[in-house]
Amino acid sequence: MSNPLDVQQTLDHCMLTIRGATEAMAGDMLDAAMRLGAAEMMLASARHAVHKRVALVPQTRLDTGEEPAGR
Numbered sequence: 627m628s629n630p631l632d633v634q635q636t637l638d639h640c641m642l643t644i645r646g647a648t649e650a651m652a653g654d655m656l657d658a659a660m661r662l663g664a665a666e667m668m669l670a671s672a673r674h675a676v677h678k679r680v681a682l683v684p685q686t687r688l689d690t691g692e693e694p695a696g697r
Contacts, residue, residue, distance in 0.1 A: 630679075633672050640668040
């Protein structure tokens with residue numbers, strides 16, 4: 627996951643997995659638990675990618691565009 631499109635695709639897939647788990651929950655709790663576990667891993671992966679990307683972006687002040695003190 628190196629770009630925002632990859633993150634968005636992962637999140638979309640995660641939402642589909644969660645919907646599938648919701649539908650499976652009524653009949654098969656094990657299947658639902660497996661799907662929710664997969665969704666949890668996808669969310670963790672997307673979260674990590676977003677945090678990693680944010681760390682690479684230079685931090686600027688939104689109101690002035692100036693670099694924060696100490697940079």
